[in-house]
Amino acid sequence: MPRTDTPAGWFSWLRGENMGARLLRLTVAMVVITLGLLPWADLSITTHDPWHELGRMLKGMLLPDVTATESPLRALLLTVTFALWGVALGMVLGFPLALIFMRSRLVRTLCAFVRAIHELFWALLFLQVFGLSAITALAAIALPYAATFAKVYAEILAQIDRRPAHMLSPHTDRLSRFIYTELPLAWQRLSGYTRYRFECALRASVLLGFVGLPTLGYYLESAFRQGRYHEGGALLWAFYLLIALLPWWAHRRLLLPWMLGTAFLLGPWPSVNPTLLWQFLNHDIWPQPLLSGDIAALPGWFAHLPNLLPAIGNTLLLGLMSTVGSLMVALLAWPLVSRHFGNRATRAMGRGTLIIMRSTPELLLAFILLLLTGPSLLPAWIALSLHNGALIAFLAARHADETRPGLPGIRGINLYSHELLPRVYPGILALLFYRAEVIMRETALLGMLGVVTLGFHIDSSFEYLMFDQAVALLMVTAVINMGVDVLSRRLRPDALPEPQRQPRPAPVGDSV
Amino acid sequence: MLETATVEPGTPAMLAGFDHARLGHDHHIVFPDLTLRISQGERIALLGRSGVGKSTLLDALRAQLGDQGAWCPQANALVPVLSAYHNIYMGRLAHFSRWQNLINLLRPNRACWQEISALAETLGLDGLLRRQVDQLSGGQQQRVAIARALYQKRPVFIGDEPVASVDPRQGARLLELINERHHTCVVALHQRELALAHFDRIIGLDDGRIIIDAPAHELTPNDLDVLYAPD
Numbered sequence: 001m002p003r004t005d006t007p008a009g010w011f012s013w014l015r016g017e018n019m020g021a022r023l024l025r026l027t028v029a030m031v032v033i034t035l036g037l038l039p040w041a042d043l044s045i046t047t048h049d050p051w052h053e054l055g056r057m058l059k060g061m062l063l064p065d066v067t068a069t070e071s072p073l074r075a076l077l078l079t080v081t082f083a084l085w086g087v088a089l090g091m092v093l094g095f096p097l098a099l100i101f102m103r104s105r106l107v108r109t110l111c112a113f114v115r116a117i118h119e120l121f122w123a124l125l126f127l128q129v130f131g132l133s134a135i136t137a138l139a140a141i142a143l144p145y146a147a148t149f150a151k152v153y154a155e156i157l158a159q160i161d162r163r164p165a166h167m168l169s170p171h172t173d174r175l176s177r178f179i180y181t182e183l184p185l186a187w188q189r190l191s192g193y194t195r196y197r198f199e200c201a202l203r204a205s206v207l208l209g210f211v212g213l214p215t216l217g218y219y220l221e222s223a224f225r226q227g228r229y230h231e232g233g234a235l236l237w238a239f240y241l242l243i244a245l246l247p248w249w250a251h252r253r254l255l256l257p258w259m260l261g262t263a264f265l266l267g268p269w270p271s272v273n274p275t276l277l278w279q280f281l282n283h284d285i286w287p288q289p290l291l292s293g294d295i296a297a298l299p300g301w302f303a304h305l306p307n308l309l310p311a312i313g314n315t316l317l318l319g320l321m322s323t324v325g326s327l328m329v330a331l332l333a334w335p336l337v338s339r340h341f342g343n344r345a346t347r348a349m350g351r352g353t354l355i356i357m358r359s360t361p362e363l364l365l366a367f368i369l370l371l372l373t374g375p376s377l378l379p380a381w382i383a384l385s386l387h388n389g390a391l392i393a394f395l396a397a398r399h400a401d402e403t404r405p406g407l408p409g410i411r412g413i414n415l416y417s418h419e420l421l422p423r424v425y426p427g428i429l430a431l432l433f434y435r436a437e438v439i440m441r442e443t444a445l446l447g448m449l450g451v452v453t454l455g456f457h458i459d460s461s462f463e464y465l466m467f468d469q470a471v472a473l474l475m476v477t478a479v480i481n482m483g484v485d486v487l488s489r490r491l492r493p494d495a496l497p498e499p500q501r502q503p504r505p506a507p508v509g510d511s512v
Numbered sequence: 513m514l515e516t517a518t519v520e521p522g523t524p525a526m527l528a529g530f531d532h533a534r535l536g537h538d539h540h541i542v543f544p545d546l547t548l549r550i551s552q553g554e555r556i557a558l559l560g561r562s563g564v565g566k567s568t569l570l571d572a573l574r575a576q577l578g579d580q581g582a583w584c585p586q587a588n589a590l591v592p593v594l595s596a597y598h599n600i601y602m603g604r605l606a607h608f609s610r611w612q613n614l615i616n617l618l619r620p621n622r623a624c625w626q627e628i629s630a631l632a633e634t635l636g637l638d639g640l641l642r643r644q645v646d647q648l649s650g651g652q653q654q655r656v657a658i659a660r661a662l663y664q665k666r667p668v669f670i671g672d673e674p675v676a677s678v679d680p681r682q683g684a685r686l687l688e689l690i691n692e693r694h695h696t697c698v699v700a701l702h703q704r705e706l707a708l709a710h711f712d713r714i715i716g717l718d719d720g721r722i723i724i725d726a727p728a729h730e731l732t733p734n735d736l737d738v739l740y741a742p743d
Binding site for chain 2: 161163164166167168169170171172173175176177179184185187188
């Protein structure tokens, strides 16, 4: 019997329990909350003539001066060295942890905590003990990376096909079972993820220059801060080249030569004073009242902390704004690199733009924007949205390229809105929520540039040698990040881009 | 596995069996009440549409037989990124020490290599041992899976569609080889002609029940139609 449905109204799509409605509700809620909170965000532009400054920067990019930096090659090599050895150490530490990750709540919590603090904050902490040395650089990369490797390796190993292991005799020992039926099946994804993390480590290694280690970032920061844009442009191009040529110079076969060759560059090695180290660990980082057993004085100690509420508010607000901003950038940008749209030339240009947006370290991007706008949430918001949006756009385009539109001859906006977006959107949201954790971590970090987030207070606490306060604030940051991580995992759509049964070429962790 | 009721091996020829057993997996019962005896020296073909419980029954048999059974699962239980040699070697992983296994992964053990290449030759896999398994054809992969089962050197062969993706003539040859090297075989098949020609006893399954259990020489291909009739 035919039945006529009443035509669907504007908001009817939001109702219902199906996946589409759920994702739509989630998106609308995020956008509405962000718009509602926007009046509280400080988006002011305080510089006099941002356009003039931007023009000078672009000129610097177009006319780079390669001779300006004294030893650019050394800075470049040191950047690679720290990244390479940091990742190698992270793997050595993280792999054994991955094997017990799923079984041990303690390991999971510890890893979540270590991951929740950004590489640069770790660097600031180690800096107090080991000074400007290789140990600081390596530990700052290796420690959070080990925690990330533990988690992602464990997830990859949990997703492999169990059938080959099932056919083995039950008497097979654990090691043989692992190396014959589990490791080979996971190998491609493990090495793919490690490779991706190496690219991230290169960015982190650049950033270590911001705390004073003589990597590329050190020279970049001083060049841009002092307005030597031609020199800054040359260094930036050098970094892009490094990333673009990654497949060639970082080939698997060259790994060992690189490791051995760069081992000599590692340094300087600090002379650690055990007394000072002991003093730092045992005394400096703890609140004074706690050490002297004077619990009554503890509230007084807390009262001395800087007013954290605006900083926490800003951190969370920036995190939310940047998450939504990344979503918008990703939605606009993925067609630029998808085979379904444009022609060869537009795709090449889109690719170039997105690679530049993705490869520039967020902090550096924010720093450059900050020179244009002055300290407010605006540069941080733009930088985080561009970087993360570009990253998600690439993965969304790759997913879209694998699908074939059902209607022949459908093109342009119709193809985007009816065939492709509905298919890739759950994946985009899933990636976005994976990414939210990273965005939060970076949000705090941007405080180092003078934006009043938690990182601002952490940075200045270290500057004034108030280690107890710095560590306490790091704890607060970690707890907030872990909270956001839990929240985003709750909200994340379960439907990942590809069906779960086929091992995906790019791991989930692509986005971590 | 919900419950595997083992029949006491009273008669010496008895190898495995179920006495009013309930078989299934993950809260899903496939065989509500299964009674079956398998004696030494029998060559049994399991027939039935896909999804009637052939694999469940084979799994239960495998659990009962333990170290006596050589298990030949479907080809998708191979490790695609390892070489054919390593996949065959895996049949005896439990037999060797973990350190030999580890070293063998990097540099094949010479004695094992010789033994496995002799085996590969009888299966028509010569020259393919170094090849990664996912670069082999479906039929070749299936022969690797059989080679792995033969390499286990056990008295009983349990196979889940071991000749599903090879042509009938080759299938016949492989089944002969399997029969030659094991005194007892339990094999799930879907080619009924092969089943009648190479096995002594035919067990037909439908909907969690045994509906045919007879010597192969008493059956004609038409008798087996009932197994594949649409409901």
